[in-house]
Amino acid sequence: MTGFRFNSLFSRLALVLLSSFLLLALMLVWFSRQLDNNFQDEVTQRLHFSLSEHIVHEGPLFKGDEPDPVAVEKAFHNMMILGKGFEFYLLSPTGKVLNYSAPKEKIQRFTLPMTAIHEALSGQARLPLRGPDPRSGDRNKIFSVAPVVMDERLQGYLYIIINGEIYDSLASEVEASGWLPLAMLMLISGALFLLLTTLGLFAWLTRPLSRLSGAISQLQRQGFHAPALQLDSRAPAREIQQLEQAFNTLSQRLQKQYKKVKSVDEMRRELLAHVSHDLRTPLASLQGYLETWMMQHRQGQQPDPTYIDIAHQNAGKIHKMVDQLMELARLESDQVPMQMESVGIAELVQDVLQKYRPAAEAKQVLLDLHPKDPGLQVVADIEKLERVFTNLVDNALRHCQAGDTITVRFVAASDALEVSVSDSGIGIPASDLPHIFDAHYKAANSIRGDSAHSGLGLAITKRLLALHRSQIEVSSQVQQGTEFRFQLQWA
Ligand SMILES: Nc1ncnc2c1ncn2[C@@H]1O[C@H](COP(=O)(O)OP(=O)(O)OP(=O)(O)O)[C@@H](O)[C@H]1O
Ligand SMILES: [Mg+2]
Structure with a gap:
């Protein structure tokens, strides 16, 4: 990886994963807090649900229709002993706050909605049930409530907010001093850990891709001389190795x-x-x-x-x-139709020699064939094979002088028939030998002014034999003669 770029696959993957992790962690914290709050509220409310009822049974809180300040004061004082988490209110049957255990300026609501209170008294409430908190304009809290009844007449309600203001401030103190920083620390270290591991993971995953893209740009820069990509045996996935291999095959083919x-x-x-x-x-x-x-x-x-x-x-x-x-x-084009058939080779060569006999006689050159066995059968395209012999005999005759001999010889081997066309003519200089099969190559021995010959014969011959899956070879000695050899498949 060369430098950290934000538009690279690596950095994008890392960013996406990191932000989704953070989001997930925040959601987890929020949910667990919600669950925790509900669980705590339910337990606390269950524990104290009948608290107000017990207090109401202790003694009358009303004198006639009005709250009895002395009784209420005494009751509230007694209740303080239970703990600082509770807040007490004496309500009228319609929900008016008649008396309370707090400084007056703390009270925000003097008339409370009664829905939650009625639900709690119905006996079918699902806990935690939250009722209106008089110390706040809109907040609801868990509570305990009991009707105050005298001579079967409802005088009002004793309404106790459980986990009141003091509990809240204590809880937020605790939260601020311990829980929240700890959670934040865990979150940050988790995110850091994840960032490092994802960076490592993605670097590992994307390294072969950047290697590959590097190789492609090298191919673009250096054209077709670029070296093949070294396959990475530690590549993270089989698919990536396959991709590298495919790239190499493709560039080699190109x-x-x-x-x-x-x-x-x-x-x-x-x-x-x-x-x-x-x-x-x-x-x-x-x-x-x-x-x-x-x-x-x-x-x-x-x-x-x-x-x-x-x-x-x-x-x-x-x-x-x-x-x-x-x-x-x-012949150079790739699709050359071949008509392979069984060919009597001796007969075919006889025909070619026959064609050249008058010219050979005129030049006093002897044409010979060994053996003349008509039983030798090879698989070949007869027309193309005839061209091969014509070219070779034509060359030989042109480079022979009076008294020379041209011999076509067959040697039967187990897997193929070995054919040689040799002459005792002027031979080919060694320096020319490697080139005589090239199109338009004429050796130094070429007859001067022989413009009828353009040096194509051997190129054609080589190609014709290649189409028969045969390779032509040559050996020659100047002033001694020349021999061409190739093999043909048995029929
Ligand atoms: N039997 C041979 N003896 C001596 N030299 C030869 C012989 N056969 C080929 N050569 C040399 O190889 C060269 C290439 O031969 P090739 O048959 O390709 O061309 P060519 O005979 O000159 O022309 P073309 O075959 O097109 O008429 C010849 O020009 C000749 O110099
Ligand atoms: Mg020729």
Whole structure:
């Protein structure tokens, strides 16, 4: 992780978790306080619910319809002994506060709503039940109440607020001195602890993601030369490892495609340069001879018929070159239809040799085939295989002199048929050997001015054999001869 940024996934996750934790903690504190208050109020109210009733039974609090100040004073005084948490009120039947155990200025309400009091007296009240606190304008508190009855006539109520003002101030003191700071301390340390653990956790979780995004920007910066991402064996999740692996596969594939496109592009450019160069000579020659012929014709001379022959020969060369280029282009494309069948190889080679026999005889070169066994059957695309032999024999014958021999030899191996096409011709210089299968490569031994040959034959041958899942090899010695070898699958 490089620096803490608020828009990073890491910081956002941490913030969200931290704030939700704080919210949850506050809610928990609030709820537990509520629960605690209710529980305490219920217990206290149950304990003191019949307190007022006991006091009413101690003696009369009214004299006629009016409260008896002496009796009330005495009763209130006695009750003080019970504890400071209680506040006493003598109410009229309608809820008027007639007498109280407090300084007058403390009383905020002199008439109380009677609903809670009636509910408490109904005997079906659910505790804690809170009634109006005369010392506050709107607050309700737990209480105990009893009717004051004389000769079956209701004179009023003795109304006792339990946990009165003194209790409240004591409670808030206790709260301020102990409970609240402790709770706050716990909250803050909990939040801090959570912050640290979440930061650690998220750093751990998001580290691979930032590594990955770093690798992607490196890919953007360095193009396809960027090194592969080192897989993290300690990655927190299998999915992240898979993501890293997928990224590597993708970038490798991109690199491969890029290289392929680049090499194809380079090849195309080279091809175009070669094509224009190769075609220029026969085309210029064709044009030249035709123009001379036409000029002679126009001048009323008898045109030389050999000019037409030469023009025709050049047209043939152009035709052959264009054919070869088209063939190579077709073979370079990925979908080349193959018609594999069982082929009698000796017969096929005989046919090719037959084609070259007149030229060979004219050059006094011997064409040979070993063995001539018609039973040798291989699986191949017959047309493509014929092109292979034609190219190889054509090359051999062109680089042989009188007295040389060209031999096609079969050696039956267990898994395949080994084929060699060898000649005792001029051979290929060692420095040229690694390049002769490249398109447009002509070795130093090439016959000068041989513009009919553009160096495509072996490139085509290699590709044709590759389509048969076979690899062509060559060995050669200058002035000794050359041998091409490859294998063919048995039928
Ligand atoms: N049997 C051989 N003996 C000597 N040199 C050879 C032999 N076969 C190929 N070469 C050399 O390899 C080069 C490439 O051969 P390739 O068949 O690709 O082209 P090419 O014969 O010159 O032209 P194309 O086949 O297009 O007519 C040739 O120019 C020649 O120099
Ligand atoms: Mg050739």
